[in-house]
Amino acid sequence: MIYLKFSICNLFFYLFFLLSMLFFFLSIYFMYMEFTYFVEWVLLSINSTEIIMVFLFDWMSFIFMSFVMFISSMVIYYSKEYMNAEKNINRFILLVVLFVISMMFLIISPNLISILLGWDGLGLVSYCLVIYFQNVKSYNAGMLTALSNRIGDVALLIAIAWMLNYGSWNYVFYLDFMKMDFEMTIILMMVVLAAMTKSAQIPFSSWLPSAMAAPTPVSALVHSSTLVTAGVYLLIRFNVLLMSSEKISSFLLLIGGLTMFMAGFSANFEYDLKKIIALSTLSQLGLMMSILSMGFPKLAFFHLLTHALFKALLFMCAGVIIHNMKNSQDIRDMGLLLSSMPLSISCLNLANLALCGMPFLAGFYSKDLILEIVLISNMNFFSFFLYFVSTGLTVCYSFRLVYYSIMGDFNLFSMNSLNDEGFIMMKSMLSLMFFAVLGGSMLNWLIFSSFYCICLPFYLKNLILFTCLIGGFFGLFLNYYSFFFLNKSLNFMMLSNFSSFMWFMPILSTISIIFYPLSYGKNMIKIFDLGWLEFFGSQNLKNLFMKNFSIYLQSLQNNSLKIYLLMFVFWLMFLVILFIM
Incomplete structure (x- = not known):
């Protein structure tokens, strides 16, 4: 088992290290030759419908990927000893690898749809890594991290919806000559909001220190080159639009x-x-x-x-x-x-x-x-x-x-x-x-x-x-x-409390967003669902149709012989009246 642990660590360490070297030399070559490659890969083609994966390769994406790969390789090698007592180290290493792959998607994507794949991948895997030690503090931190980043995910989805005004979701085609459009301004606002949540700018800052509940190797990876830098990198790509x-x-x-x-x-x-x-x-x-x-x-x-x-x-x-x-x-x-x-x-x-x-x-x-x-x-x-x-x-x-x-x-x-x-x-x-x-x-x-x-x-x-x-x-x-x-x-002491709580931002982003809506919801359930609606709704209907009706039927069944004779007399009277008419 120990050999298997170390073999997976070594495999991804060597793989990422070699890829980092390759990407670094490619970045120098692309920089020197001033190359930019725009690659379209048709994944599926049925009749006139095509699903295309688009990649953008230039010196910036290559050098960033090389740094991400190098730091990831060092983190995985570091984890080999730091997480030595961990029984499920294979799961931990695979989560780190998924994290890096999501970042790769985000770096090389000039398309908002594929950016969302990497963006959501980072959010999901970061949640799994933050709650890795599985205690109350980790769960709270993981939920705060996931929900804060979810705001940025929704902003990106809105930007994707607004991109329907153009011919495709490849934003690089439209950054320059569509930068004065109203639609592009809305897209820019959504992208800036997404970048602010992912890079933890005010007022979305409280999740970043909370994410320290993750293992330290994950913190080294997250805070250096992956999750928190994704927002900055996205705005670097959208900088032409930002300056407009x-x-x-x-x-x-x-x-x-x-x-x-x-x-x-x-x-x-x-x-x-x-x-x-x-x-x-x-x-x-x-x-x-x-x-x-x-x-x-x-x-x-x-x-x-x-x-x-x-x-x-x-x-x-x-x-x-x-x-x-x-x-x-x-x-x-x-x-x-x-x-x-x-x-x-x-x-x-x-x-x-x-x-x-x-x-x-x-x-x-x-x-x-x-x-x-x-x-x-x-x-x-x-x-x-x-x-x-x-x-x-x-x-x-x-x-x-x-x-x-x-x-x-x-x-x-x-x-x-x-x-x-x-x-x-x-x-x-x-x-x-x-x-x-x-x-x-x-x-x-x-x-x-x-x-x-x-x-x-x-x-x-x-x-x-x-x-x-x-x-x-x-x-x-x-x-x-x-x-x-x-x-x-x-x-x-008051200044110390104010500052160590990051200007009370964690309290604002937990109590104001979670506590008060939950309390309001509890009161609404108490007043309406368990209160007036219960009285005028199901309880009243139960009393009317079930309780009273069942009492009436019970009284009929308790006096069965007299009732049957009375009903027989009524039936004969009905037949006589019908015959006479």
């Missing part, structure tokens, strides 16, 4: 900025390790959405790829720490882990620095470029404020995580067995660490045909670095002194 509507792009810029700020602010008050990393994903998704709404799809795609590398590494490091800490995810239980787990903590801190955008790591090339584009763009002060304060908050919660994991004493057990001896997990982490260091510069050379050279005044050029330094300083300062005076403050 100034109102919708301005709305998306505001929503992306608010999501980025809310997630960064909330992460500074969170103590669950996986939720902190999940909120950092939410913050980066807001950054991608906002730069996308400003008309820079290549830049958003660049940050999407670099973010995938260090975010998968962050979750893998978190998984190793949780594994060693006997499934405790509270960062207050950590401390002085560098002496016990030097390699894992080094990977964690390197991924953290890449997330902050520290120079010459993967996140620096995309994040610095995005913020410099913001500096030279024509935008209002509020959006500018959200960009830079959110960047400072990102560094703040990253340094807070560093503070809790490295400084102080270990707070869980007096006797512990912390070590770096998970060799299989370590191999996959070191592979991703290599790309978390070099991936940004490599992609920068590949994606952009010429280097961006943005000339700014001295103070503006150093504003990004200054923001990061201030954020890091506040992260260390506030956590060091919070034990002495901040935790005793009532205002601080």
